Amino acid sequence: MKNVFLPNSIEEFRQIWSAVPDAVLMAGGTDLLVSLREGKTKVKNIISLERISELRHIDCSGGEILIGSLVTHQQILDAPIIAEALPVLRQAASLLGSPAVRHMGTIGGNICTASPAADLLPALYLLDARLELHTERTKRTVPITDFIIGPRQTSLSEGEFLYRIRVPIPVPNTRAYYFKVGQRKALAITIASMAALLRLDTDMTVLEGRFSWGSVGPTVLRFPETEKILQNQKLSEPLLKEIGEKSARLTEPISDIQASADYRRMLVSNFPLRLLQAEKYTGSNGKK
Amino acid sequence: MKISFRLNEKMIEIETAPDRRVIDLLREDLGITGTKEGCGSGECGACTVLIDGVSKLSCLMLAAQLEGRSITTIEGLVQDGKLHPVQKAFVSHGAVQCGFCSPGMVMSAVDLLQRNPLPGRQEIRRAVSGNLCRCTGYQKIIDAIQSAAKELD
Numbered sequence: 475m476k477n478v479f480l481p482n483s484i485e486e487f488r489q490i491w492s493a494v495p496d497a498v499l500m501a502g503g504t505d506l507l508v509s510l511r512e513g514k515t516k517v518k519n520i521i522s523l524e525r526i527s528e529l530r531h532i533d534c535s536g537g538e539i540l541i542g543s544l545v546t547h548q549q550i551l552d553a554p555i556i557a558e559a560l561p562v563l564r565q566a567a568s569l570l571g572s573p574a575v576r577h578m579g580t581i582g583g584n585i586c587t588a589s590p591a592a593d594l595l596p597a598l599y600l601l602d603a604r605l606e607l608h609t610e611r612t613k614r615t616v617p618i619t620d621f622i623i624g625p626r627q628t629s630l631s632e633g634e635f636l637y638r639i640r641v642p643i644p645v646p647n648t649r650a651y652y653f654k655v656g657q658r659k660a661l662a663i664t665i666a667s668m669a670a671l672l673r674l675d676t677d678m679t680v681l682e683g684r685f686s687w688g689s690v691g692p693t694v695l696r697f698p699e700t701e702k703i704l705q706n707q708k709l710s711e712p713l714l715k716e717i718g719e720k721s722a723r724l725t726e727p728i729s730d731i732q733a734s735a736d737y738r739r740m741l742v743s744n745f746p747l748r749l750l751q752a753e754k755y756t757g758s759n760g761k762k
Numbered sequence: 763m764k765i766s767f768r769l770n771e772k773m774i775e776i777e778t779a780p781d782r783r784v785i786d787l788l789r790e791d792l793g794i795t796g797t798k799e800g801c802g803s804g805e806c807g808a809c810t811v812l813i814d815g816v817s818k819l820s821c822l823m824l825a826a827q828l829e830g831r832s833i834t835t836i837e838g839l840v841q842d843g844k845l846h847p848v849q850k851a852f853v854s855h856g857a858v859q860c861g862f863c864s865p866g867m868v869m870s871a872v873d874l875l876q877r878n879p880l881p882g883r884q885e886i887r888r889a890v891s892g893n894l895c896r897c898t899g900y901q902k903i904i905d906a907i908q909s910a911a912k913e914l915d
């Protein structure tokens with residue numbers, strides 16, 4: 475039998491954790507309880523963070539959106555500030571799991587599981603998210619790229635937990651997109667995904683373009699050198715094709731039960747072309 | 763560990779292991795067997811219940827999490843011996859074949875109609891996208907939810 479602790483505040487949580495330092499943290503439990511049941515993880519003590527209301531806030535301050543680690547995917551979908559400032563994160567949350575999974579699962583759990591197929595990660599990489607990590611005594615803020623170091627591996631140290639996520643608000647008139655391919659529309663593990671952000675001049679010249687790729691490497695990937703190709707070029711089909719093909723060569727996909735590495739590469743080279751279609755459907759204001 | 767919570771509007775107190783899954787607490791310890799277990803891993807939705815009115819999966823919740831909460835199962839939708847409008851619509855539209863998925867489907871539908879009283883068919887499809895049905899082909903389930911929405915409105 476495992477003990478389950480449910481602290482109501484950060485202070486209470488710290489006290490419990492120092493008394494049972496071997497405890498594993500639980501947010502929504504949608505990854506943790508599945509892996510415990512599969513017997514992959516053995517634990518004696520569980521600390522559930524779900525009642526710490528301080529971790530459930532979404533705030534806006536100093537040009538950043540601050541998202542508590544226990545914010546659920548449903549909260550992301552419901553928050554007007556996310557729809558307005560970070561539509562790409564909202565889009566990603568809308569494609570994650572099923573309604574009940576979105577009611578339970580959290581952004582912090584999605585990050586700390588560190589699966590290359592996790593749906594919120596491409597958006598968070600694209601937006602240059604930073605993570606606030608706390609221990610009883612220390613606080614540090616690290617870019618998400620430094621936090622996730624491999625498939626299901628993070629640089630979380632002993633006694634450290636994810637407090638909240640800081641996401642800089644993109645400048646106005648940036649358009650952002652998230653495309654995911656899975657075996658079906660709901661409850662499907664991502665075979666490959668792309669998040670993209672475009673800032674265009676009125677004549678369709680690209681001022682800035684960012685792309686991040688999910689499930690085609692040990693972590694979510696970004697290729698800054700390839701992104702630069704877009705700069706000051708008119709948005710066009712050949713240009714997007716070039717981005718796709720160059721990125722596909724840089725990805726390191728694996729073949730698994732979901733799909734082959736070749737299929738994943740093919741998805742990567744074609745994803746950017748979808749931006750043109752999305753453009754047609756959404757008109758010129760770019761709102762998704 | 764002793765936990766107390768509201769089950770279908772009644773306060774109860776029960777001695778249980780804190781890491782007992784809520785689905786086991788319901789079905790095996792309390793004998794409330796309307797809630798079903800299909801996959802045990804979040805994929806099928808058969809175990810859907812409402813926690814403080816919000817749909818969650820009882821196979822991925824631990825008993826300790828219920829402390830002080832209110833849980834509604836399919837049994838709790840019946841009021842004064844009368845079926846809930848969603849349940850009635852499932853019956854009248856033939857949205858039930860073997861019935862294994864029905865409790866979870868109905869709970870997901872109730873959650874949807876609380877958020878969105880007049881959903882379109884696409885919204886209904888999305889709302890039950892985490893509930894698998896191996897019999898009906900889903901169309902009659904969607905018909906039933908749509909008609910319940912009209913009746914409740």
Ligand SMILES: Cc1cc2nc3c(=O)[nH]c(=O)nc-3n(C[C@H](O)[C@H](O)[C@H](O)COP(=O)(O)OP(=O)(O)OC[C@H]3O[C@@H](n4cnc5c(N)ncnc54)[C@H](O)[C@@H]3O)c2cc1C
Nearest residue numbers: 501502503504505506571579580583584586592593636804
């Ligand atoms: C049926 C099903 C479908 C799913 N579909 C998708 C999908 O489409 N896309 C997708 O990306 N994911 C999916 N998932 C995976 C999962 O739901 C998400 O990754 C979710 O965001 C995990 O969050 P959680 O709060 O449930 O994490 P938990 O399971 O509570 O925790 C996950 C891990 O993170 C650690 N952790 C959690 N919070 C913190 C914190 N604040 N500080 C330090 N460590 C922490 C835990 O110790 C644990 O190791 C699915 C899961 C299920 C069961």
Ligand code: FES
Nearest residue numbers: 800801802807821
């Ligand atoms: S039994 Fe819980 S989702 Fe299948």
Ligand code: FES
Nearest residue numbers: 859860895896897
């Ligand atoms: S009616 Fe049999 S599974 Fe849905």
